Amino acid sequence: MKFLxxxxxxxFARGCAGVIAAMAIACIAACLGQSLHVPRAQIIRLVVSAFINVFAWMGFSTLSMRWLHAGQAALLVYTMPVWATLLAWPLLxxxxxxxxxxxxxxxIGGVGLLFGGHELALGVDKLPGVLFALGAAILFALGTVAVAPLALPPLTSLAWQxxxxCAPMLMYGLLVEKPDFGAISPAGIGVMIYMTIVPMAVCYLTWFAALRRLPPATASVATLLTPVIGVGAAALALGEPLGGREAAAIGMTLAGIALAMRKG
Incomplete structure (x- = not known):
């Protein structure tokens, strides 16, 4: 996404990928005999779930990368399991x-270390990115804890969400961001195809399947490898820094999340 x-x-990029994925999944659902009809009683829950799980999670996390390194954004966004644990107190x-x-x-100490040193002076410049990333994490955690799985067939639920x-992101992108359709390179097209198939389709489908089978806090554990992959991939693909401080920040953040998820 940072490359794109x-x-x-x-x-626009996120919205386009999501809408294409939604149409493809809807076609697959229809071919498998899953009804695309949404009962009236499920409509409000569907809209709320789509806002929290897709619009806020994908939109806010994407916007955060305008100000943050991809690795920094990944570490902040994937504090989600901690927020899910804390929100489970008042809600559940x-x-x-x-x-x-x-x-x-x-x-928090690990995230602070990530932003420490010489980058600390740039904290104000990066504040919008931090807020978007944390907003994505907290809202997604809220959806994980507070919004029960929809009483819809899995593919139908995913297609509608x-x-x-993603439709509002796509419309905003077309009307406000005004993309240059000819600016995308073959590598960018490859990123778009990957983003459509993997994050938008496969990852969402498996995430909702996990929530149907596991408690929210337990399902959240599966996300702990994501920031490690994000920081490592950003270093390899984008040349972003990966030194001792970043490694220590990864270790502290993941250890903190894992500790927060333990029982007792």
Missing amino acids: LTEWPPL GKRPSATSLGGLALC LALG
């Missing part, structure tokens, strides 16, 4: 333990 931002504006009555709170402190969550 050099060729196409962020919300599951009080976090001292171990969970200690993990949160360790996680992608369509409702």
Whole structure:
């Protein structure tokens, strides 16, 4: 996504990938005999779920990369399991333990280390990116904890959530960002194809499948490898820094998240 931002504006790119994925999944659902009809009782929950799980998660995390390195954005966005643990207290009555709170402190310390050193002076410049990334994490955690899986067939649910969550991004991109359609390179087209198939389709489908089978906090554990992959991939593909400070920040953040997820 960070690479694609050099060729196409962020919300247009995400919205385009999501809408294409939604149409493809809807066609697959129809071929498999899954009805695309949404009962009236499910419409409000569907809209709320689409806003939290798709529009906020994909849109805000994408916008954050205008100000942040891809690795920094990944570390902030994937503090989501910590927020899910904390939100489960007021919403589900599951009080976090001292171990969970200690993990949160360790996680915040890791994020602070990531922004420390010479980059600390740029903190104000990066504040919008930080807010977008944390907003994506907190809202997605809220959806994980508070919004029960929809009573719809899996592919139908995913198709509608992608369509409702990504269509506003696509429209905003067309009307405001005004993309240059000829600016995308063959490599950019490859990124778009990957983003359509993997993050928008496969990853969302498996995530919702996990939520149908596991408690929200347990399902969140699966996301812990993502910031490691994000920082490593950004270093290899984009030449972003990966030194001792970044490695220590990764270690502290992931250790904090893992500690926060432990029981007892």
